[in-house]
Amino acid sequence: MGCMTALLSLRFFDKIHIFLLILCVLLISSITTIFLHYIIINKIFADLSYLIKNTLMGRRIGGPAKDDVLMAFEQELTLISEKMDQLEKSALSSHKMTAEMQPLKALSPKTTRPLCAVLEKYSVLQDKVATALDQLKKIIKINRALAIAAEKVNLSAVEMAEDTSATSKTASGGIKSVGHEIRAISELKSTMGSSTQIIQELNEMSRHVSQFITTIAAISRRTELLSLNAGIEAARAGEAGKGFSVVANEIRTLSESSKKATEEIGGMIREIEIRTANAINAMHNTNKLEENIKVVYAVGDTFMHIVNEVKAMDKVVGRIKDITVESSNDSHLMNKLLERLDNVLQECTHMLSGMGNEASEQTTILNTLVIEYENLRKLNMQSAIEAEQQ
């Protein structure tokens, strides 16, 4: 049972080897037997020849010696007969052996041919593995270069992310200032609009005051005329009109004072009107301010676009950074995997090399066995022919 298990566990080539060895041993033993029989027969024939010679020269031998010789002759004949039988059996056995060896002869090329084919395929496979190994080494080199490039890109992306982040912060700071500017200039615009309205109202009020002053001046002039007329009438009245003349003079003095005051106020009102008119003109002449406001708004819009663009760029750069980090990690991982694959392929190469050597040895052994078998077969055939001839 143990032998069977051991036999089953043997490789194909080893089994063939053992089978062929057993056949060789059988052949050699058979041929040795035939050879021994051949020697014995030769000896018997020599003895027979001697006996016949002695018989033919019987006159020299006489009495009991003659009987002994005849007895010996009979014994020899019996022995020859037995040996002839054995020889016949051996010849038959040899023929049988030759017949049995025919399938082996047919099997030999069948065994060697696939083995040679396998050997050739091993060789091709070995070449392909070597090519793959070579290409893999190139890929590893390229991948290492890519990993280095990815790391550089990653560093650049990090620097770019830092730059864009700083730019974003600067732009954000700038846009805050723009916000303050927009607020200030909008409030200024609003305030200027209100001031214009107030000054226009003030101008209107000055006109009203001016009208009042004109009225007061007219009243004053009429009062003065009245006081003059009163003075004349008081003079006509003589002594009785003296008191009235004093009142008339006072009224005239008051009207003159009033006239002077109205003239002064009128002058002041005209001055106010001129100044307010100038102010209104100045307020209305706001083209420059509007232009400045437009410039501030345009700057603000530009800043807003810049901030939006920078923010978008910041996001893109962030994504690029993430991608490059992933790419760098993938590249390192791929490098490790490629190195492992390289090791596996190298192991395969070694294994293939070993298997090729073993197959080559097996083929050599098998070829030697076939040659030996062929020699034995020929020897056996020759022995059989010789045995038949005997």
Add this chain to the structure above:
Amino acid sequence: MDHGVQINIDYEGANLEIAIIRVTGLIDTDTSRSVSRALEDVIAKKQFKVIMDLSRVDYISSAGWGIFIGELKELRRQGGDLKLACLTPEVDDIFKLLEFFNVLSTFDAVEDAVRSFGT
């Protein structure tokens, strides 16, 4: 309706004293004049409580922001206010960057802005 902007005005509140200006489109240098006119019309009608519904506004230029800031003083002087509602993320980003939250109030919904007037 100006090219690129559409404006509708609704009134809310117990006495319809709150004007809701709903703007659709972009408020840039050109279209901001329409928004300004709408605000001036509302103020002319003695409506000093104003809400700008910006849910359909994708962009407000400096001129647009200037209009809001410019009218704010007059509205507050008259006892009213200008409040912004439903800012889109893009507009809200710029609003925050310009730091207008120091002067203008914003609300997630028009109803919240209406309630903030105490009606």
